[in-house]
Amino acid sequence: MELLRFLTAGSVDDGKSTLIGRLLYDSRSLLRDQLEAIEKSSRKKGDDFLNLALATDGLKAEREQGITIDVAYKYFSTPKRKFIIADTPGHIQYTRNMVTGASTANLMVVLVDARNGVTEQTRRHSIIASLLAIPHLVVCINKMDLVGFSQERFEQIKEEFLQFSGKLNIKDITFIPISALQGDNVVNLSDNMPWYEGRSLLHYLEEVYIESDRNLQNPRFPVQYVIRPETAEYPDYRAYAGMVASGIFKQGDAILVLPAGFTTTITSIDFYGKQLPEAFAPQSVAIRLSDNLDIARGDVFVDAVNPPRIGQDILANVCWMSSDELRPGTVLILQQNTRRVKAKITEIVYKIEINTLDEIVGVGALKMNDIALVKIRTAAPVLLDDYKFNRATGSFILIDENTNLTAAAGVIRG
Amino acid sequence: MSSYHINYLDALEAEAIYILRETAAQFENPALLFSGGKDSIVLVHLALKAFRPAKFPFPLLHIDTGHNFPETLQFRDNLISKIKERLIVRYVQDSIDKGRVKEETGKYASRNALQTVTLLDAISELQLDACIGGARRDEEKARAKERIFSVRDEFGQWEPRMQRPELWNLYNGKIRKGENVRVFPISNFTELDVWRYIEREGIELPSLYFTHERDVFERDGLWYPDSPYIHREPQETVVRKKVRFRTIGDMTCTAAVLSQADNVAAIIEELIKAETTERGSRLDDKRSEAAMEERKRGGYF
Numbered sequence: 001m002e003l004l005r006f007l008t009a010g011s012v013d014d015g016k017s018t019l020i021g022r023l024l025y026d027s028r029s030l031l032r033d034q035l036e037a038i039e040k041s042s043r044k045k046g047d048d049f050l051n052l053a054l055a056t057d058g059l060k061a062e063r064e065q066g067i068t069i070d071v072a073y074k075y076f077s078t079p080k081r082k083f084i085i086a087d088t089p090g091h092i093q094y095t096r097n098m099v100t101g102a103s104t105a106n107l108m109v110v111l112v113d114a115r116n117g118v119t120e121q122t123r124r125h126s127i128i129a130s131l132l133a134i135p136h137l138v139v140c141i142n143k144m145d146l147v148g149f150s151q152e153r154f155e156q157i158k159e160e161f162l163q164f165s166g167k168l169n170i171k172d173i174t175f176i177p178i179s180a181l182q183g184d185n186v187v188n189l190s191d192n193m194p195w196y197e198g199r200s201l202l203h204y205l206e207e208v209y210i211e212s213d214r215n216l217q218n219p220r221f222p223v224q225y226v227i228r229p230e231t232a233e234y235p236d237y238r239a240y241a242g243m244v245a246s247g248i249f250k251q252g253d254a255i256l257v258l259p260a261g262f263t264t265t266i267t268s269i270d271f272y273g274k275q276l277p278e279a280f281a282p283q284s285v286a287i288r289l290s291d292n293l294d295i296a297r298g299d300v301f302v303d304a305v306n307p308p309r310i311g312q313d314i315l316a317n318v319c320w321m322s323s324d325e326l327r328p329g330t331v332l333i334l335q336q337n338t339r340r341v342k343a344k345i346t347e348i349v350y351k352i353e354i355n356t357l358d359e360i361v362g363v364g365a366l367k368m369n370d371i372a373l374v375k376i377r378t379a380a381p382v383l384l385d386d387y388k389f390n391r392a393t394g395s396f397i398l399i400d401e402n403t404n405l406t407a408a409a410g411v412i413r414g
Numbered sequence: 415m416s417s418y419h420i421n422y423l424d425a426l427e428a429e430a431i432y433i434l435r436e437t438a439a440q441f442e443n444p445a446l447l448f449s450g451g452k453d454s455i456v457l458v459h460l461a462l463k464a465f466r467p468a469k470f471p472f473p474l475l476h477i478d479t480g481h482n483f484p485e486t487l488q489f490r491d492n493l494i495s496k497i498k499e500r501l502i503v504r505y506v507q508d509s510i511d512k513g514r515v516k517e518e519t520g521k522y523a524s525r526n527a528l529q530t531v532t533l534l535d536a537i538s539e540l541q542l543d544a545c546i547g548g549a550r551r552d553e554e555k556a557r558a559k560e561r562i563f564s565v566r567d568e569f570g571q572w573e574p575r576m577q578r579p580e581l582w583n584l585y586n587g588k589i590r591k592g593e594n595v596r597v598f599p600i601s602n603f604t605e606l607d608v609w610r611y612i613e614r615e616g617i618e619l620p621s622l623y624f625t626h627e628r629d630v631f632e633r634d635g636l637w638y639p640d641s642p643y644i645h646r647e648p649q650e651t652v653v654r655k656k657v658r659f660r661t662i663g664d665m666t667c668t669a670a671v672l673s674q675a676d677n678v679a680a681i682i683e684e685l686i687k688a689e690t691t692e693r694g695s696r697l698d699d700k701r702s703e704a705a706m707e708e709r710k711r712g713g714y715f
Contacts, residue, residue: 001421003425003426070574072555073559073601073602075551077606097579099581216418224432224436225439227467228468229468229469231468233467234467242435248418271463273467280418280420282429283424284427284429284435337584338439397581397582404586405586406579406586
């Protein structure tokens with residue numbers, strides 16, 4: 001059974017929470033005590049139906065305001081897959097929370113209200129999906145019951161979306177007409193839309209091919225932690241623990257240690273007392289080497305034959321997440337995998353208008369939730385993998401040294 | 415490439431090991447909060463996978479309410495002698511004796527809430543900068559919102575509206591002195607995933623999780639163990655039933671379920687057919703809709 005992580009985007013009015021409630025309810029993931037709690041809250045709010053949207057909002061403030069502020073993670077499974085849903089907020093002032101949910105997702109479900117068609121929010125959410133290189137996008141055209149289950153309306157919105165999404169970097173886009181409230185095409189195909197020949201949303205989520213979402217081509221192993229027992233039984237044992245970020249490592253492989261540039265050989269891949277012939281992304285293992293070298297957390301093992309570029313000048317898209325403005329010259333800490341280095345923002349090349357994808361030049365400072373292309377100079381070399389090809393190593397965060405807060409998410413443009 | 419398929423339990427395990435190693439690398443003085451419940455037992459198993467053949471780079475910390483099931487303590491001590499790791503125990507009774515907290519009284523009296531003070535005192539006494547816990551996001555809706563590295567201020571408080579964005583698997587554990595981070599490596603496991611993992615790995619558990627005969631009484635549709643720590647009303651009559659526990663907390667806040675399941679496979683079977691969540695048998699969550707959120711804000715696990 002595979003694991004699929006997806007996020008749902010769209011405003012509350014688009015029926016996002018209802019859709020999640022519906023998926024949980026119809027897959028029997030909501031149990032009696034949870035349903036009772038929802039019933040109780042529904043009655044309190046004066047709803048005369050089981051308000052499935054109440055299954056998702058977790059914080060008191062969210063329930064009071066009827067909006068989603070922060071990402072909530074929800075779980076359900078079918079015999080085919082286990083699913084992790086990141087239920088993310090739709091409002092522009094919570095873009096950073098949406099980016100959080102999107103960063104780990106293989107797929108995004110974006111909801112469009114059939115009455116309103118493609119809106120500014122639809123565009124913004126899709127642009128974020130594109131910037132974060134989410135491989136699969138499902139556009140759910142919701143509330144089909146309110147437009148008479150009209151095929152014409154569905155086709156019209158699909159056309160509208162495709163016109164705009166041509167500019168985006170999303171490989172796989174699917175359109176499904178649904179009614180989250182009534183359940184049409186969510187789990188079961190709807191009798192109300194016999195003209196629709198595709199799969200139900202759940203069926204699609206179970207079947208979409210995700211094996212190739214992982215990068216298994218470019219071996220990268222960021223060293224997390226050095227395991228040295230220093231006991232009588234293991235006096236000289238030294239293994240480098242970490243998660244394979246991408247690619248495959250085999251026992252006997254020649255590797256390069258970056259940024260130092262040593263070449264060495266893998267003598268053993270250890271996992272809980274066993275030696276593995278190979279390790280691949282995203283396995284957590286411990287690697288032993290033939291040479292005794294000065295290697296520490298933050299170093300990266302890569303393929304010796306076809307190594308990545310390293311350097312101190314980065315061109316990257318960043319989403320600024322702090323309430324303090326970002327101006328050129330600001331020094332932050334850049335964390336890439338297990339490595340932290342000082343980094344200075346040298347230039348804001350342009351800001352991206354996230355409702356239209358327009359590039360705005362001459363911007364002096366970035367505010368919270370802004371997305372921009374920036375130039376960064378680091379104090380020491382870092383990997384320069386293009387995020388488009390390697391989500392695990394092409395990403396980084398920026399940390400404010402004074403507040404320790406995570407101030408930005410960044411993706412490297414190669 | 416299909417031979418590089420990764421099963422969901424392997425993916426969850428790899429993620430948890432990664433998080434444990436990040437904790438060891440990013441903090442100077444972490445501890446693993448061990449309650450004797452299945453989730454913390456799974457954490458210990460994952461720590462063995464993350465760090466062996468070396469010792470754990472952190473001790474286990476048990477906040478003992480004094481109302482534990484004897485089986486839990488027995489299990490804890492056996493486990494510690496088997497894995498030869500360091501265990502630190504801090505007692506709620508000491509916090510009561512020192513006047514730091516006041517014992518609750520009445521029908522629903524529990525030491526569950528009092529643990530928070532003992533935990534916060536232990537964090538400051540031991541100068542812990544990170545506490546690894548077995549909480550899962552599927553347990554409760556406030557937990558569904560929590561980060562994997564969840565920062566607490568110097569008063570141990572969680573501020574859900576001010577959480578740091580958490581991107582990819584780039585965890586930011588940078589904090590000021592006095593603050594600490596709660597780390598949740600099995601955030602993405604569900605109750606069923608935990609049981610399937612226990613089954614696959616052959617992890618041993620306290621006997622309480624399996625069916626046994628016990629003196630219990632019924633209250634609000636749940637079965638409570640008859641014990642000197644639980645106030646029983648005169649009309650609540652004790653009967654002997656075959657029960658097991660779905661969660662093991664303090665005796666005063668954990669109810670049993672009627673069950674015939676005497677092995678892990680039978681428990682999984684039972685869970686698949688279950689009609690309520692495991693927290694349905696936790697009295698502490700039934701206090702109000704935001705019960706968990708409020709306790710977490712105050713510094714609870």
